[in-house]
Amino acid sequence: MNKYILSLFVSTGLLISNASHAQLNLSQFGIGGHSAVSTETGGLSGLLQNYIGANQEVLNGQSNLASAMGLSSSVGQIQQAAGLLNGTPSVNQLSKIGGTQQSVSQALTQAFMSRGVSAPPVNKQAFTEGLAALGKGVSQYAGLSSGLGNITQMNPASLLQSGLNPQTAQAASYIAQSAPGQLKSLVVTLSQAVQFASNNGINVPAVATAALKGF
Numbered sequence: 001m002n003k004y005i006l007s008l009f010v011s012t013g014l015l016i017s018n019a020s021h022a023q024l025n026l027s028q029f030g031i032g033g034h035s036a037v038s039t040e041t042g043g044l045s046g047l048l049q050n051y052i053g054a055n056q057e058v059l060n061g062q063s064n065l066a067s068a069m070g071l072s073s074s075v076g077q078i079q080q081a082a083g084l085l086n087g088t089p090s091v092n093q094l095s096k097i098g099g100t101q102q103s104v105s106q107a108l109t110q111a112f113m114s115r116g117v118s119a120p121p122v123n124k125q126a127f128t129e130g131l132a133a134l135g136k137g138v139s140q141y142a143g144l145s146s147g148l149g150n151i152t153q154m155n156p157a158s159l160l161q162s163g164l165n166p167q168t169a170q171a172a173s174y175i176a177q178s179a180p181g182q183l184k185s186l187v188v189t190l191s192q193a194v195q196f197a198s199n200n201g202i203n204v205p206a207v208a209t210a211a212l213k214g215f
Contacts, residue, residue, distance in 0.1 A: 047144060048168065051175050052085060054140035055097055058186060061134025062104045065193055068127035069111045070120055074104045090167060091174045098182055105189040112196045127193075128203045134190050135208035141183040142211070144175075187215045 059078050066074035081100035084093040115122075191212055197204045 048171060048175070050140060050144055051179065052089065054137050054144065055101075056082075056085065057133050057137030057140060058101055059097075061130045061132070061137055062101065062108070062189075064126045064130030064133060065108055066104060066130075068123040068130060069108065069115075071104075071107050071111060074107045077104060089171065091170050094171060094174055094178075098178055101182065102185060105185055108189060109192055112192050115196075122200060122202065124202045127197060128205060131190070131193055131197060131208040132205040134186070134193065135205065135211040138183070138186050138190050138211040139207070141179065141186060142214075144179055145183075187212065191215075 059082050063075055063078045066072075066078065077100050081097045084097055089097070190208060194204055194208055194212065196202075
């Protein structure tokens with residue numbers, strides 16, 4: 001099972017923290033320690049971890065892009081959202097994270113469209129790092145699609161009987177409903193960011209362009 005570590009701190013305008021990080025594992029979702037957990041439940045726990053990992057990459061990417069564009073308020077929003085990943089995210093917390101992603105995406109879109117010649121220069125290195133992280137996040141979101149359809153077919157009662165706690169079952173339902181829409185929005189943001197980079201002499205990493213293939 002892959003483990004994703006969120007490294008976001010604020011230093012010279014970038015959100016990447018050396019002081020604290022959130023490492024997610026099965027026990028944080030109330031999964032693990034059950035000797036009779038079904039294969040279905042095990043697959044679901046992996047999907048939850050992958051979803052959290054995708055959000056970590058997205059927040060990291062948006063943080064760097066916002067910082068590069070001088071959007072300090074958006075960087076602050078991302079910092080708060082990142083803090084919600086410390087522990088077991090509830091449906092309400094996941095909803096807030098999704099809302100933050102959407103808000104930051106809108107701010108980035110506006111910044112890309114309204115950037116004038118008199119604006120401060122873009123931090124090209126931070127922008128490229130943001131493209132790379134956002135590209136990874138989009139790819140990870142896309143990788144969730146194969147498991148999302150299975151969630152809607154799962155029986156909540158059987159999941160609980162097999163050792164899955166209610167909060168995890170609710171989170172899975174939220175993911176099934178929200179992830180497709182989140183992916184579409186993030187693809188648009190990534191596409192706009194790649195176009196902005198291409199128009200402004202900013203290096204576009206291969207992971208960013210590769211993430212857009214198929215969309």
